[in-house]
Amino acid sequence: MAQHVNSDPTASPESKRVPGVTVERLSIYSRVLAVLEKEGRDTASSSLLAERTPFTAAQIRRDLTWFGQFGTRGKGYPIAELRQKLNEILGVNVPRRVALIGVGNLGSALLGYTGFGEHNFQIVAAFDAEPKKVGTKTPQGIPIYAMRDLLRVVNAAEIEIAILAVPVEAAQKALDAVIEAGIRAVLNFAPAPLNAAPPVRLRNVDLSIELEGLTYYLAHESES
Amino acid sequence: MAQHVNSDPTASPESKRVPGVTVERLSIYSRVLAVLEKEGRDTASSSLLAERTPFTAAQIRRDLTWFGQFGTRGKGYPIAELRQKLNEILGVNVPRRVALIGVGNLGSALLGYTGFGEHNFQIVAAFDAEPKKVGTKTPQGIPIYAMRDLLRVVNAAEIEIAILAVPVEAAQKALDAVIEAGIRAVLNFAPAPLNAAPPVRLRNVDLSIELEGLTYYLAHESES
Numbered sequence: 001m002a003q004h005v006n007s008d009p010t011a012s013p014e015s016k017r018v019p020g021v022t023v024e025r026l027s028i029y030s031r032v033l034a035v036l037e038k039e040g041r042d043t044a045s046s047s048l049l050a051e052r053t054p055f056t057a058a059q060i061r062r063d064l065t066w067f068g069q070f071g072t073r074g075k076g077y078p079i080a081e082l083r084q085k086l087n088e089i090l091g092v093n094v095p096r097r098v099a100l101i102g103v104g105n106l107g108s109a110l111l112g113y114t115g116f117g118e119h120n121f122q123i124v125a126a127f128d129a130e131p132k133k134v135g136t137k138t139p140q141g142i143p144i145y146a147m148r149d150l151l152r153v154v155n156a157a158e159i160e161i162a163i164l165a166v167p168v169e170a171a172q173k174a175l176d177a178v179i180e181a182g183i184r185a186v187l188n189f190a191p192a193p194l195n196a197a198p199p200v201r202l203r204n205v206d207l208s209i210e211l212e213g214l215t216y217y218l219a220h221e222s223e224s
Numbered sequence: 225m226a227q228h229v230n231s232d233p234t235a236s237p238e239s240k241r242v243p244g245v246t247v248e249r250l251s252i253y254s255r256v257l258a259v260l261e262k263e264g265r266d267t268a269s270s271s272l273l274a275e276r277t278p279f280t281a282a283q284i285r286r287d288l289t290w291f292g293q294f295g296t297r298g299k300g301y302p303i304a305e306l307r308q309k310l311n312e313i314l315g316v317n318v319p320r321r322v323a324l325i326g327v328g329n330l331g332s333a334l335l336g337y338t339g340f341g342e343h344n345f346q347i348v349a350a351f352d353a354e355p356k357k358v359g360t361k362t363p364q365g366i367p368i369y370a371m372r373d374l375l376r377v378v379n380a381a382e383i384e385i386a387i388l389a390v391p392v393e394a395a396q397k398a399l400d401a402v403i404e405a406g407i408r409a410v411l412n413f414a415p416a417p418l419n420a421a422p423p424v425r426l427r428n429v430d431l432s433i434e435l436e437g438l439t440y441y442l443a444h445e446s447e448s
Contacts, residue, residue, distance in 0.1 A: 092436055206339065
């Protein structure tokens with residue numbers, strides 16, 4: 001266990017036991033289970049889960065033991081029960097209220113991204129530095145506020161998460177502002193990694209990494 | 225080795241030896257090395273890399289042995305050389321030409337995403353179903369074509385990668401069209417996972433997974 005925890009430098013020892021990489025695998029298990037459930041299955045073995053994910057059956061069994069015993073040996077995991085348990089662990093069994101910082105192209109795209117709502121994330125307020133946008137609503141009906149209203153709106157609307165969709169040069173200032181407003185979970189889309197000290201949790205989304213996962217195969221195709 | 229390869233169901237046995245999860249770690253090593261280089265370092269030990277990534281030093285050493293021996297035992301990896309080698313392996317040492325399918329909010333945001341250019345990805349053509357947009361250029365000067373011109377433009381511009389930034393209901397049709405046009409690497413942003421048969425490589429970007437990596441900590445904060 002200690003080895004697992006140490007392998008995750010984002011872990012502050014007092015705040016968690018499960019490594020961040022395990023948490024990411026749980027999200028993937030939860031999605032694969034949803035697909036298996038749609039296929040009409042009731043149970044899933046670790047080998048079946050391994051077939052549908054990039055992980056080994058042994059890895060999957062190890063991950064799931066962090067959260068106690070599921071199912072009966074030999075019969076596989078009960079899908080509905082395991083999914084619900086995973087969603088509880090991931091904290092997505094209850095709606096999470098999100099503030100969007102920056103209503104440019106990316107922010108507008110994220111407002112229309114139906115995948116968030118499907119996973120219980122609700123963008124309830126948007127913020128922009130552009131005076132023309134402030135006081136209007138997005139096409140989805142989300143009010144757009146000025147950055148100076150952040151603290152007030154975050155408290156009133158009980159917002160827990162901020163998504164930063166601002167230009168690189170505005171990213172650090174936006175991060176400082178959301179932390180000042182009491183937000184402890186931040187997803188940064190600006191293509192410059194930011195840092196935040198615990199208890200704030202920050203994730204930098206790097207879209208070019210997704211493309212690199214493809215170029216490897218382009219570069220090595222001729223070897224096949 | 226066999227175990228590693230088997231652990232990746234996206235691997236077609238003839239086309240690769242390195243598992244997809246290793247490839248993703250290589251991208252992260254490459255980025256961390258860039259940061260270390262900026263800090264003025266010449267060499268990096270596996271323990272230093274472990275401090276800056278969610279992986280153990282043993283895992284990092286194991287990953288890097290896929291690509292032969294680097295550096296001298298005890299002195300750490302030479303940063304510039306390792307970075308260059310990783311970028312070659314990842315296929316990002318040469319520019320890669322990309323087509324963007326869909327010039328809505330998300331597509332417009334991706335056109336302005338400077339992170340792609342920094343990693344040698346060049347969006348050279350955009351496509352849209354909207355007749356009003358076809359024949360115009362994006363603010364970045366990228367021409368917007370009709371979908372029926374896909375095959376011709378992909379060949380003429382030697383495009384290797386397609387990014388799908390279309391609505392869910394248009395995603396499968398857009399995927400069929402880019403495959404038909406000979407593209408073998410596809411990044412899908414529509415929030416419905418698509419599938420493609422080898423030799424086509426497809427990655428589904430799921431932005432809600434990024435948020436789930438945060439809610440876990442929100443859900444478990446009270447336990448700290």
